[in-house]
Amino acid sequence: MRVVRTFWLAIVLAWVVLMGVAQAQVTFTYLAGQEIPTIDPAKHTDETSLHGVINLYDPLIYPRVSQGSMAPGPHVAESWRVDPDGRTYTFKIRRGIKFHDGTELTADDVVFSMQRMLALKKGFSWLWLNLLDPKDVRALDRNTVQFRLSQPFAPFLSTLTQLFVVNKKLVLANKKAGPYGDNGDYGEAYLTNAAAGSGPFQLSSYERSTILELKRFPDYWRGWKPGQIERVVYRVVKEEATMRTLLTSGQADMIDQWRTPVTYEQLAKAPGVVVDEKPSAQLFHIQMNTQRTPLNNIHVRKAIAMAFDYDTAIKQIFRGAIQARGPVPLAAWESYDISSKDLDKYGIVAYKYDLEGAKKELQLSGFMPGQIQLNYVFPEGGNLQRQAGLLLQSRLNQLGIKLNLQELPWVRIVEMSASEASTPDLAAIYDTLKYPHPDSHTYGMYHPSAWGSYRTISRYSYPVVTALLERARRATDPEKQMELYLQATGLVVKDYPSIYVANPMHRIALRDNVKGYRYVGLLGYDVAFYDFTVSR
Amino acid sequence: MGAHEFAIRRLVQLVPTLLGLLVLIFLIARVMPGDPVRLALGPEATAEQVAALRNQLGLDQPLPVQFINYLIGLVRGDFGVSLRTLRGVGSDIAGLLPATLELVTVSLLFSILLGVTAGIFSALYQNSWVDNLVRLTSISGVALPRFWVGILFQIFLASKLGLFPIIGRAAAPIHGPTGFYTLDALLAGNLPGFFDSLWHLVLPALTLALPTAAQLARLSRASMIEVLRQQYVLVHRAYGVPTSRLVLRYALRNSLTSVLTLLGLSFGSLIENAFLVEVVFSWPGISAYGAAAVLAKDFNAVVAVTLIVGLAFMLANLIVDLLYGVLDPRVRYD
Numbered sequence: 001m002r003v004v005r006t007f008w009l010a011i012v013l014a015w016v017v018l019m020g021v022a023q024a025q026v027t028f029t030y031l032a033g034q035e036i037p038t039i040d041p042a043k044h045t046d047e048t049s050l051h052g053v054i055n056l057y058d059p060l061i062y063p064r065v066s067q068g069s070m071a072p073g074p075h076v077a078e079s080w081r082v083d084p085d086g087r088t089y090t091f092k093i094r095r096g097i098k099f100h101d102g103t104e105l106t107a108d109d110v111v112f113s114m115q116r117m118l119a120l121k122k123g124f125s126w127l128w129l130n131l132l133d134p135k136d137v138r139a140l141d142r143n144t145v146q147f148r149l150s151q152p153f154a155p156f157l158s159t160l161t162q163l164f165v166v167n168k169k170l171v172l173a174n175k176k177a178g179p180y181g182d183n184g185d186y187g188e189a190y191l192t193n194a195a196a197g198s199g200p201f202q203l204s205s206y207e208r209s210t211i212l213e214l215k216r217f218p219d220y221w222r223g224w225k226p227g228q229i230e231r232v233v234y235r236v237v238k239e240e241a242t243m244r245t246l247l248t249s250g251q252a253d254m255i256d257q258w259r260t261p262v263t264y265e266q267l268a269k270a271p272g273v274v275v276d277e278k279p280s281a282q283l284f285h286i287q288m289n290t291q292r293t294p295l296n297n298i299h300v301r302k303a304i305a306m307a308f309d310y311d312t313a314i315k316q317i318f319r320g321a322i323q324a325r326g327p328v329p330l331a332a333w334e335s336y337d338i339s340s341k342d343l344d345k346y347g348i349v350a351y352k353y354d355l356e357g358a359k360k361e362l363q364l365s366g367f368m369p370g371q372i373q374l375n376y377v378f379p380e381g382g383n384l385q386r387q388a389g390l391l392l393q394s395r396l397n398q399l400g401i402k403l404n405l406q407e408l409p410w411v412r413i414v415e416m417s418a419s420e421a422s423t424p425d426l427a428a429i430y431d432t433l434k435y436p437h438p439d440s441h442t443y444g445m446y447h448p449s450a451w452g453s454y455r456t457i458s459r460y461s462y463p464v465v466t467a468l469l470e471r472a473r474r475a476t477d478p479e480k481q482m483e484l485y486l487q488a489t490g491l492v493v494k495d496y497p498s499i500y501v502a503n504p505m506h507r508i509a510l511r512d513n514v515k516g517y518r519y520v521g522l523l524g525y526d527v528a529f530y531d532f533t534v535s536r
Numbered sequence: 537m538g539a540h541e542f543a544i545r546r547l548v549q550l551v552p553t554l555l556g557l558l559v560l561i562f563l564i565a566r567v568m569p570g571d572p573v574r575l576a577l578g579p580e581a582t583a584e585q586v587a588a589l590r591n592q593l594g595l596d597q598p599l600p601v602q603f604i605n606y607l608i609g610l611v612r613g614d615f616g617v618s619l620r621t622l623r624g625v626g627s628d629i630a631g632l633l634p635a636t637l638e639l640v641t642v643s644l645l646f647s648i649l650l651g652v653t654a655g656i657f658s659a660l661y662q663n664s665w666v667d668n669l670v671r672l673t674s675i676s677g678v679a680l681p682r683f684w685v686g687i688l689f690q691i692f693l694a695s696k697l698g699l700f701p702i703i704g705r706a707a708a709p710i711h712g713p714t715g716f717y718t719l720d721a722l723l724a725g726n727l728p729g730f731f732d733s734l735w736h737l738v739l740p741a742l743t744l745a746l747p748t749a750a751q752l753a754r755l756s757r758a759s760m761i762e763v764l765r766q767q768y769v770l771v772h773r774a775y776g777v778p779t780s781r782l783v784l785r786y787a788l789r790n791s792l793t794s795v796l797t798l799l800g801l802s803f804g805s806l807i808e809n810a811f812l813v814e815v816v817f818s819w820p821g822i823s824a825y826g827a828a829a830v831l832a833k834d835f836n837a838v839v840a841v842t843l844i845v846g847l848a849f850m851l852a853n854l855i856v857d858l859l860y861g862v863l864d865p866r867v868r869y870d
Contacts, residue, residue: 035828037620037621037622038622043622045577045578045580046578121582121584121585121588122577122585125585126580126581126582126585129582129584129585130582192623205709207631207709207820208621209632209820209824209825210704210818210820235703235704235818236818237703237818238815238818238824239683239687239815239816239818241687241690241691241816242687242690242702242703242816242817242818245687245690245691245694245695245702246702246703248695249695249702251702409569409570410570410575411569411570411571411572411574411575411833412569412570414571414574415570415571415574434580453580
């Protein structure tokens with residue numbers, strides 16, 4: 001009898017222990033609405049791929065997320081030096097970082113990773129293709145890397161948040177025949193379904209259209225604390241209603257940022273769910289082609305900008321967004337400690353709706369009501385862009401300006417922007433920071449060398465601004481650099497090349513037992529699972 | 537002409553039909569507006585990057601050359617590279633097709649089971665409450681959008697009652713030679729895996745099956761009513777043959793001809809319509825892949841998916857034509 005009792009007691013104890021272990025393992029389920037096209041750190045461009053890459057690999061430079069900033073901070077590079085010429089960057093590589101196969105990360109791996117990006121010409125390689133020659137990326141010793149740029153480029157450090165370090169030895173051991181000489185295919189085939197990183201998580205399984213499963217890398221160099229995630233299930237769920245059902249029923253912990261505002265409003269009311277809201281590092285603006293009559297007349301541009309009803313747009317179309325102050329999203333300025341007062345000082349202010357003022361500006365322009373007819377293009381399916389267009393159309397009618405709305409495939413808008421002849425009059429564009437630096441939305445939008453992109457439909461050119469932006473890129477003193485960007489931005493704002501409408505809200509829905517989520521405005525970096533803790 | 541000869545002749549006829557379909561879809565896919573290479577690389581891609589990928593994929597060559605290259609590749613079983621996934625379309629499809637075929641096959645079984653059974657009862661109890669209920673339900677089945685029904689199933693049967701999983705094919709992937717999770721689990725003797733994948737199949741398959749089942753119910757009801765009015769049925773009734781035997785042994789077989797035609801057409805259209813169900817239930821199938829390919833102007837994938845759906849239509853109709861002869865010996869193959 002006693003034996004039987006002991007047996008059952010042992011069974012119950014074993015069950016309790018097993019359940020305890022099962023409970024203790026923290027699994028996190030994230031739902032994304034789009035597929036995960038790639039987990040190769042030389043190919044990623046979109047958010048879901050970036051999520052995979054950020055969790056599997058370590059970037060050379062990491063944004064200072066824990067300080068609420070997107071400014072560059074140390075990571076694989078523990079320190080760096082910029083030479084006075086603004087072209088030579090020397091990085092000290094942190095010792096003791098291990099790849100998932102146990103080999104140590106060295107300067108050689110960093111050089112290999114950058115050269116691989118430049119050779120494959122995919123993903124974020126466009127950031128460096130015109131700036132770096134593969135031979136100008138060198139390992140000075142086991143823990144020192146040097147990059148010599150072809151020209152000064154102030155935001156270079158910020159762009160390195162997109163340089164993820166791959167395990168050279170592992171990649172070359174798995175290379176296949178390819179067009180890159182001794183490097184074969186540079187491991188392109190291998191890294192399609194495998195990972196060669198040193199990030200906090202190792203790859204368990206990956207199926208681009210359905211799932212990415214990750215497990216904790218025990219030897220991760222930053223160490224682990226209790227409550228951090230051990231296993232990640234990153235699922236692709238394309239139907240919004242399904243996402244809602246999974247999150248509210250507790251079968252998922254977080255859903256992505258691409259749902260409609262109404263969905264987040266509903267989710268915020270669901271028990272156990274919270275919605276994190278912050279202004280995004282994104283600009284919604286209506287670009288005006290400054291090279292074409294009548295938009296080459298500043299009074300016409302100013303009249304159009306003054307005829308836009310900003311309050312209505314913010315309240316009814318962009319629901320809770322903040323009004324843009326010039327081209328650079330406020331979150332980007334804030335990351336470099338630039339306050340609203342600083343922006344005021346340089347004339348970087350929000351435009352105001354003033355229909356009477358607009359009429360006066362139109363009189364000054366020399367154009368009569370009824371003389372102006374313009375096209376407004378927006379991407380297919382862009383409902384908010386359509387609504388903003390209708391709002392502008394209704395107000396411009398009162399000025400006697402006819403606005404024709406044209407919905408076009410996104411690729412068509414990109415193609416039209418390539419040449420001056422086909423660039424539209426006005427275009428409604430969402431523009432996210434391309435790298436965490438004001439340069440993205442100043443030089444990248446208002447320097448004539450950038451013309452030909454959907455980002456430069458305004459085709460703005462003002463020699464003073466051009467010179468300021470060039471000086472800013474060359475400046476090595478961070479304070480002087482920011483001052484030059486502020487001066488250039490202030491001049492741009494006064495010239496009305498765009499109707500700067502909004503920095504829309506970034507929203508994400510998560511279970512209330514998830515802690516550590518922090519959005520600083522940089523795409524993808526808010527979903528670094530290492531930062532999260534979950535209490536079950 | 538015998539059934540074998542007929543089948544071979546029809547199979548040979550498939551070749552020019554597929555070739556015609558290929559020419560048509562190849563041209564349509566390539567004249568769609570927008571540059572698919574730029575779309576694939578993203579708007580920030582430099583002109584150099586775009587040119588490099590265009591060259592790599594042979595898209596800088598004249599259209600006739602591209603077509604001939606594609607045809608040569610196709611003969612070798614190479615469907616080209618997907619612009620969206622940057623992988624071979626063949627391997628993409630090989631990974632996704634079994635999931636869709638499994639879903640569609642089970643849906644078809646559900647459709648037959650629900651539709652034909654409901655049709656028979658409706659015909660037997662014509663104008664009774666059973667008949668009215670079947671007619672009302674079948675109208676709803678055709679009218680209600682699949683994705684909406686799927687979402688309702690998820691909310692009530694899966695989330696609220698917890699009877700079924702909300703999404704996915706199985707708790708853990710099941711690997712095997714067929715790619716059908718249920719079959720592979722059985723072949724590996726993995727009974728928990730078999731029941732788990734079957735459990736995951738119920739809601740998506742039922743959602744996909746409902747409109748077809750509704751159509752089958754209406755059609756089999758009409759056919760059965762017509763057959764039940766035939767003189768040979770009346771004679772059997774007069775001889776006292778039990779209704780169940782009369783229906784299952786004589787009437788059903790004769791009423792199935794029109795049902796079979798609908799089934800043939802349904803198989804192809806189920807693959808096509810599986811898109812919304814695959815999206816709602818996160819089912820990794822070829823229909824959702826095809827829809828995503830159209831949006832991304834991924835023309836190699838569009839061509840391949842269209843060819844596969846076309847082939848499925850043709851084969852299903854060939855099988856139906858052959859089955860006519862099995863059901864009705866008077867049918868001649870010519």
